[in-house]
Amino acid sequence: MTAAIAVDALSVRYGEVVALDDVHLDLQPGRVCALIGMNGSGKSTLLKAIVGLVRPTHGTVLLDGESPARARQRGTLAYVPQSEDVDWRFPVSVRDVVMMGRYGRQGFTRHPRAEDRAAVAEALARVDLTDLADRQIGRLSGGQRKRAFVARGIAQDAGILLLDEPFAGVDKPSEGTIVRLLRDLAAEGRTVLVTTHDLASVAALADEAVLLLQRVLVHGTPAEVLTPENLSRAFGLETGADR
Numbered sequence: 001m002t003a004a005i006a007v008d009a010l011s012v013r014y015g016e017v018v019a020l021d022d023v024h025l026d027l028q029p030g031r032v033c034a035l036i037g038m039n040g041s042g043k044s045t046l047l048k049a050i051v052g053l054v055r056p057t058h059g060t061v062l063l064d065g066e067s068p069a070r071a072r073q074r075g076t077l078a079y080v081p082q083s084e085d086v087d088w089r090f091p092v093s094v095r096d097v098v099m100m101g102r103y104g105r106q107g108f109t110r111h112p113r114a115e116d117r118a119a120v121a122e123a124l125a126r127v128d129l130t131d132l133a134d135r136q137i138g139r140l141s142g143g144q145r146k147r148a149f150v151a152r153g154i155a156q157d158a159g160i161l162l163l164d165e166p167f168a169g170v171d172k173p174s175e176g177t178i179v180r181l182l183r184d185l186a187a188e189g190r191t192v193l194v195t196t197h198d199l200a201s202v203a204a205l206a207d208e209a210v211l212l213l214q215r216v217l218v219h220g221t222p223a224e225v226l227t228p229e230n231l232s233r234a235f236g237l238e239t240g241a242d243r
């Protein structure tokens with residue numbers, strides 16, 4: 001089976017900083033994968049390289065066997081960036097943001113058709129934002145903002161969803177809503193890759209986990225990955241096992 005996401009020998013440098021060094025990672029469709037690592041371990045850089053927002057120094061990324069640029073063009077790929085990377089003052093409503101997921105299908109006129117409006121309404125309902133559809137995007141809570149971006153990916157009918165810290169600044173009920181949503185999207189055959197600092201929620205969220213420290217330290221089920229020894233290697237922490 002062609003991997004939904006195939007990362008091969010990927011290295012990324014920012015000047016002198018080696019953010020990623022020889023990363024290999026294959027993800028199959030229909031799975032949620034949690035990407036875990038300490039601050040600066042390269043998680044955001046890996047997502048950006050998969051989206052095609054940063055250029056690899058070495059190596060390749062293929063999405064369903066195609067380049068990130070081609071996958072973006074075809075709407076295969078949806079990306080929910082870290083909150084800091086978004087200008088929340090932008091004068092667009094929640095509905096407008098979700099409609100952006102339909103742009104690729106609308107041609108250059110960007111004139112929404114009935115089917116686009118229907119897809120947007122359905123995506124808003126799935127993330128439970130129907131009542132807030134006309135609100136300016138910056139006037140949402142942290143969890144609602146994340147859900148708006150997930151709705152954009154749903155409206156786009158993307159097969160691959162990448163989410164950078166979807167639980168940061170999100171309260172527990174909203175986190176539960178997002179976890180359920182991501183699990184449902186994977187059950188439909190989509191591939192979901194999520195960076196998270198919330199180790200406690202990984203087992204409920206993800207089918208598999210990856211520990212990153214410039215390279216992939218370990219990739220397996222959450223139970224295989226989240227051992228004291230592995231966490232100690234990834235985070236450089238003393239654990240009970242070391243004492």
Ligand SMILES: Nc1ncnc2c1ncn2[C@@H]1O[C@H](COP(=O)(O)OP(=O)(O)OP(=O)(O)O)[C@@H](O)[C@H]1O
Nearest residue numbers: 014017018019037038039040041042043044045046
């Ligand atoms: N645009 C940039 N220019 C220069 N260095 C960068 C840039 N973006 C990231 N870096 C550096 O690359 C390394 C990896 O950063 P990255 O943001 O990918 O890590 P991260 O694991 O997502 O961290 P965090 O958990 O803090 O979000 C860090 O050393 C960071 O300082």
